[in-house]
Every structure is written in structure tokens, then in C-alpha cells.
Amino acid sequence: MNHLSLIIKREYLNKVRNKSFIIMTFLSPLIMVGIFTLVAYLSQLNNDKVKLISVLDESGLFTDQFTNTPSLQFKLLSNVSLEEAKSTSEENSDYGLLYIPKTATIDDLSKSITFYSEDSPSLIVMDDIEDAIEEKTNTLKLREAGIDAQTIKELRIRIDANLETFQGEETSKLGSGLKLAFGGAAGYLLFMFIIIYGNMIMRSVIEEKTSRIIEVIISSVKPIKLLLGKIFGTTLAGITQFLAWVILIGVLSAVVTSILGIDPSAVPSPQQEMIESGGGVESIAQDVILEIANLPIANLVIMFILFFIGGYLLYASLYAAIGAAVDSETDTQQFMLPILMPLILAVYVGFFTVIENPHGTVSQVFSYIPFTSPVVMLMRIPFGVPVWQQIVSVVILFATFIGTVWFAAKIYRVGILMYGKKPSYKELIKWLKY
Amino acid sequence: MEKLLVARNVSKTFGNYKALNDVSIEVPKGSIFGLLGPNGAGKTTFIRIINQITMPDTGQVFLDGQPLQPHHIQHIGYLPEERGLYKSMKVGEQALYLAQLKGLSHQEAKTRLKYWFDRLDIGDWWNKKIQELSKGMAQKIQFVVTVLHQPKLLIFDEPFSGFDPINANLIKDEILTLREQGATVIFSTHRMESVEEMCDHIALIHKSNKILDGKLIDIKRAYKSNTFEVGLHTQNPDAVTAELHEKFEVSPATFKSINNELQYKIKIPEHASPNDLASFLTTQGQLTHFVEVIPSANDIFIETVQKN
Numbered sequence: 160m161n162h163l164s165l166i167i168k169r170e171y172l173n174k175v176r177n178k179s180f181i182i183m184t185f186l187s188p189l190i191m192v193g194i195f196t197l198v199a200y201l202s203q204l205n206n207d208k209v210k211l212i213s214v215l216d217e218s219g220l221f222t223d224q225f226t227n228t229p230s231l232q233f234k235l236l237s238n239v240s241l242e243e244a245k246s247t248s249e250e251n252s253d254y255g256l257l258y259i260p261k262t263a264t265i266d267d268l269s270k271s272i273t274f275y276s277e278d279s280p281s282l283i284v285m286d287d288i289e290d291a292i293e294e295k296t297n298t299l300k301l302r303e304a305g306i307d308a309q310t311i312k313e314l315r316i317r318i319d320a321n322l323e324t325f326q327g328e329e330t331s332k333l334g335s336g337l338k339l340a341f342g343g344a345a346g347y348l349l350f351m352f353i354i355i356y357g358n359m360i361m362r363s364v365i366e367e368k369t370s371r372i373i374e375v376i377i378s379s380v381k382p383i384k385l386l387l388g389k390i391f392g393t394t395l396a397g398i399t400q401f402l403a404w405v406i407l408i409g410v411l412s413a414v415v416t417s418i419l420g421i422d423p424s425a426v427p428s429p430q431q432e433m434i435e436s437g438g439g440v441e442s443i444a445q446d447v448i449l450e451i452a453n454l455p456i457a458n459l460v461i462m463f464i465l466f467f468i469g470g471y472l473l474y475a476s477l478y479a480a481i482g483a484a485v486d487s488e489t490d491t492q493q494f495m496l497p498i499l500m501p502l503i504l505a506v507y508v509g510f511f512t513v514i515e516n517p518h519g520t521v522s523q524v525f526s527y528i529p530f531t532s533p534v535v536m537l538m539r540i541p542f543g544v545p546v547w548q549q550i551v552s553v554v555i556l557f558a559t560f561i562g563t564v565w566f567a568a569k570i571y572r573v574g575i576l577m578y579g580k581k582p583s584y585k586e587l588i589k590w591l592k593y
Numbered sequence: 594m595e596k597l598l599v600a601r602n603v604s605k606t607f608g609n610y611k612a613l614n615d616v617s618i619e620v621p622k623g624s625i626f627g628l629l630g631p632n633g634a635g636k637t638t639f640i641r642i643i644n645q646i647t648m649p650d651t652g653q654v655f656l657d658g659q660p661l662q663p664h665h666i667q668h669i670g671y672l673p674e675e676r677g678l679y680k681s682m683k684v685g686e687q688a689l690y691l692a693q694l695k696g697l698s699h700q701e702a703k704t705r706l707k708y709w710f711d712r713l714d715i716g717d718w719w720n721k722k723i724q725e726l727s728k729g730m731a732q733k734i735q736f737v738v739t740v741l742h743q744p745k746l747l748i749f750d751e752p753f754s755g756f757d758p759i760n761a762n763l764i765k766d767e768i769l770t771l772r773e774q775g776a777t778v779i780f781s782t783h784r785m786e787s788v789e790e791m792c793d794h795i796a797l798i799h800k801s802n803k804i805l806d807g808k809l810i811d812i813k814r815a816y817k818s819n820t821f822e823v824g825l826h827t828q829n830p831d832a833v834t835a836e837l838h839e840k841f842e843v844s845p846a847t848f849k850s851i852n853n854e855l856q857y858k859i860k861i862p863e864h865a866s867p868n869d870l871a872s873f874l875t876t877q878g879q880l881t882h883f884v885e886v887i888p889s890a891n892d893i894f895i896e897t898v899q900k901n
Contacts, residue, residue, distance in 0.1 A: 162694060165690065165694060166694075173679070173681075173682065177681070366679075366680075367679075370678065370679060370680050371676055372676070372678050374646070374671075374673040374675055374676065375671070375672075375673060375676060375677075375678075375735070376694065377646055378644040378645075378646060378666065378671040378673070379694040379695050576646070589608050
């Protein structure tokens with residue numbers, strides 16, 4: 160067996176057999192699914208409780224206006240004074256009491272409606288109540304001005320623009336959302352992967368230094384082989400862990416859904432509400448499948464793999480160089496910033512600039528810079544990037560990767576044998592010439 | 594004598610610091626070669642160049658007559674001064690890994706490891722982790738890993754540090770046995786008594802320069818100063834002392850003796866014979882002690898380093 164595969168095998172087995180690695184592999188999905196289940200369960204619990212609201216409507220204008228919903232129930236009071244209503248409402252431990260006084264004009268109502276309750280009421284509930292009152296007052300005002308509310312309703316036209324590219328491809332806002340989700344997931348995944356497993360590589364280099372085995376090893380193999388073996392071995396361990404996570408989360412979610420009847424992915428979110436208000440769930444599901452089929456899947460997958468490998472290796476070699484330059488993990492701080500800065504910048508550019516304008520100048524520039532291109536370009540590709548641009552970006556990325564490996568190998572070769580002093584940047588540059 | 598390792602005019606600079614300056618060293622086949630020098634002299638740099646960990650700026654190193662090449666790594670066993678093992682890895686697994694990196698097959702490595710583990714009586718450590726072993730125990734494993742691939746050239750940097758006297762002796766005997774079996778040993782240490790005991794050749798590096806090398810016996814011959822330690826039982830010590838001072842360079846000496854005697858170190862002129870001194874002394878009284886002062890490796894080390 161040649162040296163490189165021996166080293167990769169050792170690094171891989173060493174990582175995979177490590178107790179904390181195994182624990183994290185199984186515990187993380189458990190915790191994640193657990194938290195989502197809990198949130199889903201709690202929000203269900205929250206919604207299940209019916210809120211009873213007493214309404215004392217002295218104006219008599221709103222008797223039909225409040226409709227009961229599964230979570231809100233209205234009880235109309237009549238022929239009682241405000242004081243009496245308040246005390247009964249409190250005794251019955253109602254959610255609250257809505258008091259609408261009789262006023263001379265409708266305009267006066269705006270300031271004089273009061274909601275009494277034990278605690279501060281939920282903003283959502285208040286919005287619902289206010290909306291109901293506003294709708295009624297608007298209708299009343301329109302009637303006062305001699306306009307028929309029904310006519311206005313009939314005259315209103317909803318616009319839903321069809322989106323189409325010059326090439327005749329039909330797109331939609333839903334599609335844009337999906338593209339964003341795909342790109343964002345890919346970019347974010349890469350970001351997480353780099354940080355978690357880059358750190359792992361760095362720690363493993365430091366471990367070899369502190370255990371002082373390094374000189375024994377490099378009297379047998381070239382440092383560059385050790386460096387590459389370390390990067391590949393750790394990467395394989397990382398992919399193993401990621402796959403285990405995906406599978407475990409899938410299985411656990413399925414189990415939780417079938418046993419408890421709670422869908423961890425059903426945590427209500429604004430997007431979901433937006434979708435739900437737009438039409439039937441089934442037609443949405445169909446649209447989603449259609450839109451996914453419309454995405455450039457092959458292009459996306461190939462580029463995801465290329466950018467993922469290139470971007471990860473680029474950063475991994477830098478992490479390894481840092482590990483070689485220092486004596487202990489506490490000394491790594493000063494070197495971490497220059498690595499994290501472009502990464503974080505890439506994510507920010509991705510989530511703000513690309514969303515706003517996937518093909519703007521800023522997005523384009525950052526999708527060529529090798530330290531940000533993996534994240535930014537991955538987020539741009541679903542929106543359609545010309546192939547030549549993708550190729551140029553990949554070529555720049557891999558060329559830079561070769562450069563950083565050369566740089567890392569230099570630092571590594573010198574650094575692994577340096578003990579006792581915390582190197583400065585000036586020192587590192589000197590090492591390049593050794 | 595045939596040379597196993599030849600270094601010719603090797604220089605190495607780190608930034609502004611010259612670690613080795615035009616160093617040439619020849620290590621004869623089958624010798625135990627002491628590489629000596631004060632701290633920071635450049636020994637480790639030299640050893641790392643032999644191991645191809647660092648490359649020399651100028652100069653060349655030959656192993657068995659060939660310029661050093663990557664495949665030569667299989668023929669060298671190196672026990673660095675800064676040594677260690679993977680703490681959380683099992684002993685056997687780790688030894689197998691390191692042996693395979695030196696080019697042994699898995700099967701071959703396993704067979705040889707079994708042999709060595711039995712020989713050093715450490716067979717039951719196979720499944721232990723390094724962190725469960727003491728420092729001395731880990732050192733033993735390290736020694737086995739260094740010699741396992743039967744290298745032609747063994748390089749030991751302070752091999753005895755961390756060993757108790759019993760284990761140090763054990764390792765010393767193993768090194769001597771390996772030499773019997775044909776290995777050549779380069780031995781870097783600050784413990785001059787082991788140099789005295791084991792080395793037949795030495796080289797002394799000081800401030801990046803080689804300042805002395807050769808057979809230990811030859812060096813000692815060159816460094817002896819025709820000085821003799823004498824003990825003389827005499828009736829009139831004052832007169833004898835006065836006369837000795839007149840004829841020779843005399844300095845006081847103390848050695849253990851059962852006699853109540855005059856004790857001196859006496860240096861005789863370059864070409865004089867010790868017989869002249871002895872016969873003079875016998876006329877003055879009873880000669881109880883007559884030994885040539887041979888410089889120890891320690892003396893030579895200190896004298897040479899201070900002179901430079």
C-alpha cells in the first residue's frame with residue numbers, strides 16, 4: 160500500500176473511531192429532531208387552547224362582525240354595564256374583554272375602543288380583532304360617503320404577473336423562492352462543512368505537533384503527502400458524518416411523524432402561511448415539483464460537487480497551515496480571522512446581494528474571487544449563470560487551490576518542526592523562503 | 594575503511610542564521626559514530642538533512658556511495674530527540690502503521706513486531722493505548738519502531754533520556770547487538786560516559802562548524818599531554834618535591850590510595866620517555882602509583898569547545 164492511502168486510512172479510521180465523533184454523529188440528529196418536534200408540539204399545544212373573548216358592544220354596530228375561529232371564540236354581552244362585564248369576564252377567566260362604546264361618529268370610535276385582559280394580549284389576536292373592526296368601520300364610512308362596498312370589492316382586480324425569460328422559459332415567484340432555497344442550502348452547507356471539518360484538520364495537525372510524533376512521521380514520508388493525506392482522510396470522515404446525519408435525520412423525522420403524529424417540518428413559518436393563502440396545498444405541491452424539474456439539475460449537481468470540493472480543499476489547506484504554525488489551539492485566534500472573514504463575507508454577499516440581484520456586478524465579482532466563489536456561485540447557479548462563467552470560476556478556484564496547497568505545504572514543512580514560539584505573519588513569510 | 598554515509602561541504606541557512614557551515618563528515622560502515630556538540634550547534638539540523646526532512650543549501654550527502662534519494666528512507670531508522678506517539682492510538686496498530694510507512698508489508702511488520710515485543714517482554718501492551726503507558730514504556734515502543742525495518746543506518750538522538758538505568762542498559766545492549774549484526778549507528782548525546790562506552794568514532798560540531806572528528810582513540814592520542822599521575826612514598830618529601838618542580842611541570846593530584854604518599858600530576862617534555870620519569874622517581878623512594886593521564890571524552894569536549 161502506498162504512503163498516501165496508508166495515511167488517509169489512518170486519519171479516517173482515527174476520526175471515525177473517536178468517541179466524541181461517534182457521539183456527535185448520533186447525538187446531533189437526535190437533538191435537532193428533538194428540538195423541532197418540541198417546537199412543533201408546543202406550537203400545536205398553544206394553538207389548541209381556545210381563547211374566549213367577551214365583547215361588550217354598546218354601539219351595536221359590530222354584532223355580526225366577529226366570527227369564531229378554532230382558536231378564538233367571541234361571546235357577545237348585552238345589557239350590562241362596563242363594570243359588571245369586567246368583573247364577570249375576570250371571574251370566568253376569559254382571555255379578555257373588548258369594549259366598544261357608543262360614540263357620536265364613527266371617527267370617534269378609533270380612539271375609544273378598549274381591550275381589557277389579565278395579561279398583555281397576543282399581538283396576533285389583537286391584529287385579528289383590529290382587522291375585523293377596521294373592515295366594518297371602512298364599510299360604514301364608505302356607505303356614509305354613498306359608495307357601495309360591494310361594488311368596490313367587485314371592481315378590484317388582482318394582478319399576478321407571469322414571469323418569462325427572453326429565451327421563453329417560464330418562471331414564477333415560487334420558482335425564484337425555490338432557487339433561493341436550493342442555492343442558499345448549498346452555500347450554507349459548504350460554509351458549515353468548511354468550518355466544522357477545517358477545524359478538525361487543524362486540530363489533528365496540532366495534535367501531531369504536541370504529541371511530538373511529527374518528526375518520526377516525516378522521516379518516513381514527505382510533509383506534502385502527510386498534509387494531503389490528512390485533508391483527504393478528514394474530508395472522508397466528514398462526508399461519512401454528513402451522510403449519517405442526513406440518513407438519521409430522515410429516519411428519525413419519519414419515526415416521529417408516524418408515532419406522535421407531529422410533523423417536525425410543520426413548524427409554522429411566514430413563507431408557509433404565504434403559500435397557504437395562495438391556494439390549495441395539492442396544487443402547490445404540484446407547482447413545487449414542476450419548478451424543481453425546471454431547475455438546471457445536472458448543472459447544479461455537477462457544479463455543487465466541483466465547488467464543494469474546490470472550496471473545501473482551499474480552506475482545508477489553510478486550516479492545516481495554521482495548525483502547523485502554532486503550538487496549541489489557543490494560539491490559533493490571530494490566524495483564524497483572515498480565514499473566517501472571506502467565508503462570512505461570502506455568506507453575507509450570498510444571502511443579501513445575490514437575493515436582491517443574482518446577476519449584479521457585486522454578485523458577479525464575488526463569484527470569481529476564489530475565497531468567496533464557492534458559496535456565492537453556488538447560490539447564483541439556480542438563477543442561471545452562463546456556462547463559461549461557471550468554468551472560469553471553477554478554473555480560478557482550482558488554480559488558487561494549488562497555490563494555497565503550495566503555500567500551506569511550505570508553512571507546514573517548516574512549522575511542524577517549530578516549537579515554543581508563537582509565529583508572527585512576518586515570520587510565516589520568512590518560512591516560505593526556507 | 595568503507596564509508597556508509599558521507600556528507601560533503603554541507604551548509605544550511607535559516608533566514609539570517611547559519612545552522613551548518615561547510616560541514617563534511619564520514620561515517621565508517623559498522624561503527625558507532627558519536628555526533629557531539631553543545632546545544633544549538635547544528636547537530637539536529639545535520640541529522641534532519643540525513644533524513645531528508647530538510648534539504649541542504651549546498652553540499653551533498655551520500656549513502657552507500659549514492660546521493661541521497663527518497664527511497665533511502667527505508668534504509669534509515671531515526672529516533673528523534675523530540676519524539677512521541679499518537680496518544681489515543683493502540684500500541685500495536687500504531688507500530689504497524691509506522692512500520693508500513695517505512696515500506697514493510699503488513700504481514701512482515703506484524704511478524705517482526707511480535708518478535709521484538711516478545712524479546713523486550715512487552716507483548717501484552719499490544720492493545721493498550723499509548724496514553725495508558727508510562728513515558729519509559731512509550732520510549733521502548735519507539736525504539737522498536739525505529740529498528741524494526743532493519744535499517745543500514747540507525748540514528749539515535751539522546752536515546753537514553755527517559756529510561757531508568759535498567760532499561761537504559763537494555764537499550765544500550767540492543768544497540769550494540771544491532772551493530773554486531775551489521776548496522777551503522779549515529780549517536781547524538783550529551784552524556785559523555787555513554788560516548789566513552791560505546792562510540793568508536795566521534796565528530797564535534799560547534800557553532801555550525803565541525804571542529805573535530807576521527808577515531809576516538811586517535812583523538813585521545815592527539816589530546817594526551819604526556820602527563821602522568823604518580824604516587825611516591827619517600828623519606829624526605831620536601832627535597833623530592835623541590836627537585837620535581839625543577840625538572841618537570843608539576844601540579845597537585847589527588848587519587849584514592851591506602852598509602853600515605855606524595856601525589857602529583859607530572860608533565861614530561863614532548864619527546865621524553867616516561868621511563869626517564871619513572872627511573873628518576875624510583876631513585877627517590879618507593880613508586881606506588883604511575884598512570885598516564887588519558888583525556889576523557891568529557892575533557893576533550895570541554896577543551897575543544899572552549900578553545901573555539
